[in-house]
Amino acid sequence: MSHALDATAGEIEAATVRDNRDNYLTDEWTVWSWLATTDHKRIALLYFASITFFFFLGGAAAALMRFNLLTPTGAIVSPETYNRLFTLHGVVMVWFFLVPAVPVTIGNFVTPLMIGARDLAFPKVNLLSWYLFITGGAITLWALFMGGLDTGWTLYTPLSSAYAKGYVVPVAVGIFISGFSSIATGLNFIVTIHRLRAPGMTWYRMPVFLWSLYSTSVIYVLATPVLAMTLLLLAFETVFRVGVFDPALGGDPILFQHLFWFYSHPAVYIMILPGLGVVSEIIPVFARKRLFGYKFVVWCSVMIAVISFFVWGHHMFVAGTSIYSAIVFSLLSFMVAVPSAIKVFNWIGTLHKGFIHFDAPMIYALGFVGLFTMGGLTGLFLATLAADVPLHDTYFVVAHFHYIMVGGMVSAFFGGLHYWWPKITGRMYPEMWGRVAAAMIFFGFNLTFFPQFILGYLGMPRRYHSYPPEFQVLNVLSSAGSTILAVAYLMPLFYFAWSLLAGARAPANPWGATGLEWQTPSPPPVQNFTSTPVVTEDPYSYPSPEAIQMEQAETGEARPNG
Amino acid sequence: MMQTLRPLLLVWLALLALLGVELGGAFLRLGHLFGGLLLLPAGAMVALVGLFFMRLRHASGLSRGFALAAMFWLVVLLGLGSMDPMTRTLHPVAMTTYP
């Protein structure tokens, strides 16, 4: 039965590959048709271009920092320049790469396709959010380069107020504006998911990726305003000398940290939840299995989003906050790890007895599972009050969050990019190069960041331009890893460019995946679907391992679906 | 046009009046005990914005749910957030003194 269906689907596919000249890429050619587009697919590409720029800019700053740390006295830059470099790196990577990364690119592209809609609920708001994003980005970059901020991405007072050097207020304004872009995006996804699902697409039939985007969007909408207010208060105090954070004026310096982390801890989950979603899409496809425990996975996304609002105090354990509140925040922080751990078990359950294909997206996904687990578990070390006293503000913290944000989220971003690349561009990427880059990223990443756990444990503080000589070996290892990482991150830039020009034409469904986005041609037509699809199945309805084994016994084939 | 604008204009004037009350109240030096009273005009402003500007009176259950969620998160921010300043022992929060 399924064979007969496959055959016709295959024929249709072959036909569409030949005739697919009419798609969203070829629809119109003018520059204006891109800059004024309201097509979610084109806006996704505008975002791809912008965040790729920010990623490599932030990466360049990181490379300079690692280069500098080759020698104990600081190899190339002055301490002042070093401070500006890590501020540039943090601000760009957090606000202009990781916070938007997956939702505005992959999310923008696939959400309407996944639920069987023609576009997001508010196409113009979608375009507006891109303009807000690049405006905020431009202002911030201008301020960072002209003023040279040295506060780190966290902008703590009084370093950003009484002792401010550089352009604090313009940077705050840039971040403020890009925050509206986040809110617009979140609102758009929430309304789209509520209102535009195709007939038959019930909540529990939605791909997990959409659940995680939904949870992320809730954080965008509810947390970002608090950041906006915090930045406004900071600007207000600086300009009008009203006492908010400055004790000399009757303010409380830790209040800034409370408000900042009330946004920024949930925001670290903005920076991981979409990645959890991407990985939950990739693993079932390349294990040829139904996702294990679908309902647990989706409700864990929601739980993570909710609990993430209750833990922010764990960033201020040694800042002089009350010990009673620290105990409560420590306990709550342990709780947020529970749904994260459940997800890891679900992925492993999905892999168990699966027919695993090691294509590039899967290598990224598997790397993600391991690195995310390491990052999450070390988070528990830091959430332990007594352990955080020596570990706070050391390289241990740096390693912790890079395992999650770079090892986890950036891997998920690259994995998702490879996975949906054929759908987005209509071309296949060179698989061998994809695998090599994925493996190199995993190796380079661990070489860069694992030594930092040890450095932190030995007591090397973060954000310093020089260090005692006994730390040199581990620092050199870390810098060596970062060169491998840099090369590995640059590789996709080249083979993706090659693929655009000379890659094989992609069929509608190159991976044999379920999901509506694979039922329309690659690249999709402007309207996404020729007729509104009707959903009759649960997601990830891959045959059971037993059925595949029986089929193999019949046909003598070694691997199902090539 | 005028019919729809009038109520909005009135609500806006009410908001400005409440803002005046709030601002004036700040100069009254109500002390720690009665300072909390200043939350009343603020609460009234929230209610006006919610009911009239956000039209929650006629909104669907879902929209009201989202509005309630926002209020809930505000309670979390203020509730969990004030736990620290209220119980700090090492360096107590500087309380505003009234000279």
Ligand code: HEM
């Ligand atoms: C398993 C759940 C997690 C727990 C229990 C946890 C715990 C912590 C704690 C206690 C700190 C403060 C350490 C210190 O400054 O002394 C911290 C820092 C940090 N965490 Fe996590 N974390 C978790 C997950 C995450 C995730 C998912 C991300 C990002 C996607 C993340 C990103 C960060 C960042 C960026 C910092 C450092 C911020 C800074 O000071 O610049 N964490 N974490």
Ligand SMILES: [Cu+2]
């Ligand atoms: Cu946190």
